[in-house]
Amino acid sequence: MGVEAFGIEKEFLKDLLTQVDKGEAQLPEFQRGWVWPDRNIASLIASISLGYPAGTVMMLKQGGDVRFKTRSVEGAPRASAVLDRLILDGQQRLTSLYQSLFRDAPVETHDVRGNTTRGWFYIDMEKTLLGDGDREEAVVFVPETKVRVDFRGQALLDLSTPEQEFTHRMFPCTAVFSSMQWMMRFFQHSPERQSENLALWSRFHEAVVKRFEQYQLPVIELGKSTPRQAVCQVFEKVNTGGVTLTVFELLTATFAADDFDLRQDWTDCRAQWAGSKYGILSEVANTDFLQAVTLLATYERHRAAIETGRDEATVPRIGCRRADMLNLTLPEYRKWAPAVTDGLKSAAQFLHSQHIFDTRFLPYGSQLIPMSAIFSLLGTKAETVGARQKISRWYWSGVFGELYGGTTETRFARDVPEVVAWVTSQGDEPRTVHEAQFFSSRLWSLRTRGSAAYKGLYALLLKVGPVDWGTGSDMSDENYFDNAVNIHHVFPKAWCEKQGISPADYNSIVNKTPLTARTNRIIGGRAPSVYLRGLGKTADATPEQVDRNVQSHLISAIDLRNDDFDAAMRARQRALLAVIGEAMGKGAQIDTE
Numbered sequence: 001m002g003v004e005a006f007g008i009e010k011e012f013l014k015d016l017l018t019q020v021d022k023g024e025a026q027l028p029e030f031q032r033g034w035v036w037p038d039r040n041i042a043s044l045i046a047s048i049s050l051g052y053p054a055g056t057v058m059m060l061k062q063g064g065d066v067r068f069k070t071r072s073v074e075g076a077p078r079a080s081a082v083l084d085r086l087i088l089d090g091q092q093r094l095t096s097l098y099q100s101l102f103r104d105a106p107v108e109t110h111d112v113r114g115n116t117t118r119g120w121f122y123i124d125m126e127k128t129l130l131g132d133g134d135r136e137e138a139v140v141f142v143p144e145t146k147v148r149v150d151f152r153g154q155a156l157l158d159l160s161t162p163e164q165e166f167t168h169r170m171f172p173c174t175a176v177f178s179s180m181q182w183m184m185r186f187f188q189h190s191p192e193r194q195s196e197n198l199a200l201w202s203r204f205h206e207a208v209v210k211r212f213e214q215y216q217l218p219v220i221e222l223g224k225s226t227p228r229q230a231v232c233q234v235f236e237k238v239n240t241g242g243v244t245l246t247v248f249e250l251l252t253a254t255f256a257a258d259d260f261d262l263r264q265d266w267t268d269c270r271a272q273w274a275g276s277k278y279g280i281l282s283e284v285a286n287t288d289f290l291q292a293v294t295l296l297a298t299y300e301r302h303r304a305a306i307e308t309g310r311d312e313a314t315v316p317r318i319g320c321r322r323a324d325m326l327n328l329t330l331p332e333y334r335k336w337a338p339a340v341t342d343g344l345k346s347a348a349q350f351l352h353s354q355h356i357f358d359t360r361f362l363p364y365g366s367q368l369i370p371m372s373a374i375f376s377l378l379g380t381k382a383e384t385v386g387a388r389q390k391i392s393r394w395y396w397s398g399v400f401g402e403l404y405g406g407t408t409e410t411r412f413a414r415d416v417p418e419v420v421a422w423v424t425s426q427g428d429e430p431r432t433v434h435e436a437q438f439f440s441s442r443l444w445s446l447r448t449r450g451s452a453a454y455k456g457l458y459a460l461l462l463k464v465g466p467v468d469w470g471t472g473s474d475m476s477d478e479n480y481f482d483n484a485v486n487i488h489h490v491f492p493k494a495w496c497e498k499q500g501i502s503p504a505d506y507n508s509i510v511n512k513t514p515l516t517a518r519t520n521r522i523i524g525g526r527a528p529s530v531y532l533r534g535l536g537k538t539a540d541a542t543p544e545q546v547d548r549n550v551q552s553h554l555i556s557a558i559d560l561r562n563d564d565f566d567a568a569m570r571a572r573q574r575a576l577l578a579v580i581g582e583a584m585g586k587g588a589q590i591d592t593e
Helices: 013-022 038-049 091-102 162-168 179-189 191-214 228-238 247-256 262-271 276-281 286-307 322-326 330-353 365-383 385-400 409-423 431-435 440-445 452-464 475-480 493-498 517-523 528-539 543-551 557-561 565-584
Strands: 006-012 025-028 057-061 085-089 107-110 116-124 139-143 147-149 155-158 170-172 216-222 485-489 512-516
Touching: 006 013, 013 025, 013 091, 013 191, 013 216, 038 091, 038 107, 038 116, 038 139, 038 191, 085 091, 085 216, 091 107, 139 147, 155 162, 162 170, 162 179, 170 191, 179 191, 247 262, 247 286, 247 322, 247 330, 262 286, 262 330, 276 330, 286 322, 286 330, 286 365, 286 409, 330 365, 330 385, 365 385, 365 409, 385 409, 385 431, 385 452, 385 565, 409 431, 440 565, 452 475, 452 512, 452 565, 485 517, 512 517, 517 528, 528 543, 528 557, 543 557, 557 565
Parallel strands: 025 085, 057 216
Antiparallel strands: 006 216, 057 085, 107 116, 116 139, 116 170, 147 155, 485 512
16 A cells, blocks of 8 residues: 555535535544534534634545445435545544534434433534633533523523524524524624624624635545555544454445445354254353454365465465455455354354363364364365374373464464365374473463363363262263262362471462362361362262272372372372373373372
């Protein structure tokens, strides 16, 4: 985008508002609504009446490849002319001025308390010309009835008829661009004061009305050839007071130009995984969905270019960054959105097989994006034992290598083609699998559910098949049916503190395991040797049965009955590292003992 792609000129305010009124200048659909309160509008009117600068307006010339669904400025009639340009910056000012100066209807705004109100703006002619007051104080907002009343309902200011306007010397802002008619009636209202009125009007016209008639705003106009990415970026840079637009909102406006309702389509897609069966997908956002669609669209472009014989260094890249998503076409979205919907459902089923049932224990929500694309591309090829093993290794490598935190779009773009090629025996081991490492010291720093590795290890523990120490029921079933399962201490915190064991050690996941709330209440703060006997009695189980239940959690029952914290933790560390190594398909790195 070169400097010749835009220009800046001054345009008369009246001409700009005329364009708004005719529909020649409109808003892109993604623009936020008009939000200025009455005092902001009064301040703007006062500034212009003094000839002060009121900022710059930015427009986009219509007729290029970039198309958005548009809407009229609030209060403007339906477009009667051909749309010429879009308002990218200056919406609040132009809307405020259009409603208060240009149309013969109450301004729909709100007061400082946020209450909706309708009314009219006037300029106090005499107060304006005093010269020693604040000009903003001379701009008066009155209710729709044009009568201001006190708390008793008594009229404080009545401007309900032209005669009352003339009497109070209150000039309606709606007359600034057609003041001649109001002026003539003002003179005729009181013939005995005609010379006084003429003098007042002459001074007021010169000091105020003329400034509106001659007022010009700098207008930056982006040319027709401006690319969509630039339009969206420019819009966000200049609209610093608003909320940053998402790609979803921008594409919604773009696709709407072709009569496609992206918002409704997203609602329809999301409905296909509603309910508890696909609860793990409940936090998938519309931008996540668009990223997955974009991965598939760019993957197809990439593959198509390679098949034509182009050098791989020059073909379109696979990606799902903001710019990639903004370049997504409607035909591409229509083609790949159903595939992503199915891919997400397949991803949910895969996660269920890995004993991840709840978003609270989902290591990386972001990993769903490439995973859904991978399942979309593989289709039935993902259903073999060998394919599931490879997908599982890739998934757990991402989790325990902690490779999906922070900025991940580059990894998404690498993982999708590499995993697909690996699963279909057309490529080598993906870099995510190759690069991932897990060190034994990391186990001891996993203390809260905040990290992906902590959540991942919780899922692997459930996958091992632990049972409840009191009932012998499968912990996965207890967890699935939400029977108050959580991670609890094996050696209780209170007991560890009495033994002088460091919190860094007893709060590690090595000393934690999934238990039901009822079992945890039986454990309390007692020594393991004591609470295991209590569990046997409460559960009406033999010591051997209790020990088997304990060992199903990869915990040494012997060390637990001996209250040997160090021995139990060393044995548990070895067992957990073995489980992690099996999931990743490579041994964990031992750097502690």
